[in-house]
Amino acid sequence: MLPAETESYTPNKWALILEGLTNAQRLKLWPLIDQSLEGAILYEMRDDARQQLLSVLTSEELEDAVKSSSDNEVVEILTALPQKLVAKLINKLSPQSQSNVESSLSYDEEQVGRYANSDVYTVKHNTSIEDALDEIRQSDLTDYSGNYIVLDDESHYVGEVSINDLLNAEGVTLVQAIAEKSDDNILDTLSLMEASNLIKNSNRPTLPILTDAGKFVGEFSMGDALSIFQHHYEAQVAHMGQVSDEDLFAPIFTSARRRALWLGINLITAFLASAVIGIFDKVLIEVVALAVLMPIVASMGGITGSQTLTLTIRGLATGQLNTANYRALRDKELSVAAVNAVVWAVIVAAMTIFWFDNYLLSVILSVAMVVNMLVAALSGIIIPMVLDKNGIDPALAGSVILTTVTDVVGFFVFLGSATIIFMS
């Protein structure tokens, strides 16, 4: 039995609780949760956690969850299941739901049509105003506060009417005469992020999703957009931390396999840096202080590059940055890097003299640091611009390429100039 206070828990709250449990614990809790909430809970869960939970439920439990779900929730559940189960579960749905779900699944996972909410109150275009008002009065949708979508006989979007429009209609008989066609609508094949930006800019709580022939597919809401933004940013933060957007309690080997990819890429970078250091082994034996100080050059370049990279990636993602203003940004970022390079080079030089009492070493270190910081700032702009132009997400690959550049350049310039000066 669950404590009494859990009766008031929302699906979102349950989703969070389940995400904070291991799969074994989830299996124990699941049968105790009110069945009517199951679909909504699965819908609210993060992708990977939902997939983990679904993978351990029995097929009876899956059927129960699907039975209690709205069409939208069913689509999210089916997406996480193997093809064989999907066909089986779709057969258990009502014919109307089957058709809605199959229409959703005909879009791919990145298209907004897949997430259209078809559970919307609509009005036929040739209904009389009197009948429309009567229908609304008798409907159980007393809480419904949006516009009513007006459709023709083939489900084409004709326009929208508000209850006020209906009440104020004078001298007309049919709904279509007062339906206003809004310019704000979403094409069903748009990407989720584009659709989310559209609704955000429209300042309306919902927008109709239409096919390019003008058929009404369903609605997309501000709440949907909020979830999509959150998902998008959580994935971006995860990638910056060099991890996939994974379940907190994903199975150990699943998790290890996914992370191994990032570690492997990093190892290539690290070996590349080692190879550069290896070229200069003779000067390292001669002047061991170089080995002591070389991480400073690489890491100051790394931070400088990361700062510019972060701003550039955001600029590209939001649309602030384009080919027209990237030169201005490049010049500004180089100037910022130059200011900081000079300031910190002086400080680092002073510390090196204090530590090693070696003026030549301190000059080599500070010059190498300045060079690396300037190269880093330049790379922080060029790398994401080039990746973006080639259709690769800069948030995914930008950081590891940048680190490779700042490590290799940092070690090469520092140890290379030391070789010229100390070994000649």
Added chain:
Amino acid sequence: MLPAETESYTPNKWALILEGLTNAQRLKLWPLIDQSLEGAILYEMRDDARQQLLSVLTSEELEDAVKSSSDNEVVEILTALPQKLVAKLINKLSPQSQSNVESSLSYDEEQVGRYANSDVYTVKHNTSIEDALDEIRQSDLTDYSGNYIVLDDESHYVGEVSINDLLNAEGVTLVQAIAEKSDDNILDTLSLMEASNLIKNSNRPTLPILTDAGKFVGEFSMGDALSIFQHHYEAQVAHMGQVSDEDLFAPIFTSARRRALWLGINLITAFLASAVIGIFDKVLIEVVALAVLMPIVASMGGITGSQTLTLTIRGLATGQLNTANYRALRDKELSVAAVNAVVWAVIVAAMTIFWFDNYLLSVILSVAMVVNMLVAALSGIIIPMVLDKNGIDPALAGSVILTTVTDVVGFFVFLGSATIIFMS
């Protein structure tokens, strides 16, 4: 003159365009933009870009912008201005706006009350249903699709009525008899993120913001929540990239000064790592391959730690992670790190033998890597948990502390064990 197509630009589009310009270009474009949009454009701009633009406008231009702004927009503009200008501009507002703006400014920047939209259609509790319907019919709010907020004589929130409720009301005369008090409302002193989560979970397009005495302050919308989420995540991404959430074209010295902080903190970390390397300078002279390979130990630990840290920070921020399940996460993360540590240690050992033909060196390297990756995973949980408990945002400070740990431990274990084995 602006091209004709700009006439259809939304404030959001203008905000993006302005964010992509330097201050000098912004100054040229600003006077050409339709003055009635200025307030909305400033409202949509990111904080730092807005501040930069406002800092270069003349006081006449500021006055014009404020005149064309809603009360909410005025608040955002005033927040970015020096105190002296604020007082002057408030005096130019209508008495009603003055009172709204001053009420907003009495909250601090993190409280939702500051962002309450007071421009809402409300109904007095003792209005007759007939009068309420007449008022709504005659209002110019024909596009308004929300519930109507019912207030008593002292502006206390009594409940809400939909137009349907009003139409279906039978046998009652006053609005208060059918007003339904919703449990979903937002306390005015809540933080923005808490308020955003509340509205997201409520699935309603707007929620009323109330004082703890029940006075109606204004409304908070799903669109507001969307902007706040976006702002929150953009700031987090910026901090992960070790930069402030700054304007793309912030002035060079402003930008350099802000970034210097991150560079300075990083320099301390780098010098700490250098100091550890310095302890072992004798073994480095003896076995120069150690200097070549040591970045590998540090960087593989760094990535492992970053992966766990990222998951832990997200878990803490969303509420998935708490004191009840952190042990389970710790055990899982240690296991994941152990699996990857062993796998990659074998690969690294093989590459080292191939490169240096030195079995002892390859054993030292792989053991040090395993130890550092395990310490990194543990630190990736403990550091953010401890920071969070002490009220420090783990997203801000977690990464730099973690890097310090993985650098210091990595170099210490690798060079320390090499000293014991090669120097004895």
